[in-house]
Amino acid sequence: FSNMRWTFIYCALLGVLFSQSFAVIFKFSNFVCESYNKPWFLFHECRLKAVSREKVVLNLNGSILHSVNNLHVAVKMFKRESGFKPWLIESKIDACRFMRRNYNPVAKIVFSMFKDFSTINHTCPYVGPQIVKGFYLRPELLLLPFPSGEYMLSLRWLFNQKLQFDTNVSFLFVEDIKNL
Numbered sequence: 001f002s003n004m005r006w007t008f009i010y011c012a013l014l015g016v017l018f019s020q021s022f023a024v025i026f027k028f029s030n031f032v033c034e035s036y037n038k039p040w041f042l043f044h045e046c047r048l049k050a051v052s053r054e055k056v057v058l059n060l061n062g063s064i065l066h067s068v069n070n071l072h073v074a075v076k077m078f079k080r081e082s083g084f085k086p087w088l089i090e091s092k093i094d095a096c097r098f099m100r101r102n103y104n105p106v107a108k109i110v111f112s113m114f115k116d117f118s119t120i121n122h123t124c125p126y127v128g129p130q131i132v133k134g135f136y137l138r139p140e141l142l143l144l145p146f147p148s149g150e151y152m153l154s155l156r157w158l159f160n161q162k163l164q165f166d167t168n169v170s171f172l173f174v175e176d177i178k179n180l
Contacts, residue, residue: 024139028056029150030170040065041157041164051136058169060132064159067127071095074156075106084152096124110153113141137171148174 033046045061077089093107100123102108115121117135152170156163 024176025054025172025174026137026139026142027054028058028137028169028171030152030168031058031060032168033060033062033165035062035165037162037164040159043165046167055136058132058135060130060167062130062165064127064130067125068159069096069124070160071124071126072158072161073107074154074158075110076154076156078152078154080150080152087151099123109142109144113137139173142173146173146175 028048031046031048033043035041035043041062041064043060043062045059047059049057049059051057071094073093073095075089075091075093077087078084079087089106091104091106093104098104098107098111099121102111114132114135118130118132120126120130120132150170150172152168155167155169157165157167
């Protein structure tokens with residue numbers, strides 16, 4: 001038992017040392033919202049605000065004008081390489097089902113990053129104001145290794161299988177491996 005305890009303490013200390021030994025830049029660089037069906041969804045605010053050199057916050061305020069019980073999100077990740085190119089992640093998520101039970105690992109990572117800043121935290125039906133306020137990226141919540149670069153996360157929101165709006169967010173992720 002004592003040997004196991006020392007192994008745990010040793011691993012914890014190594015984790016703390018290595019997590020503090022490299023710098024990570026993880027911040028938003030662009031945010032674009034577009035509604036294709038204004039009688040169903042309106043954007044009131046869609047912007048980024050630089051709080052400091054290292055921190056940019058995202059604010060989104062939109063209204064769903066009619067009750068939605070069938071909500072899907074098409075998620076696609078792009079990496080900038082002479083323009084944005086498709087990169088690894090592409091998925092279509094049943095948002096109503098996901099909010100009942102976190103079944104999709106991609107959605108789970110994305111949702112865990114913004115759920116503390118959002119009113120989008122309940123099951124269907126969705127209606128009225130949908131707000132994300134003061135959301136900033138935290139590298140400790142990124143559960144997967146990421147190569148350094150600029151990325152865009154494209155979210156296409158469908159109500160009853162019809163495209164209603166897009167939210168495209170670009171972000172920069174740079175890991176300083178020189179200091180490892």
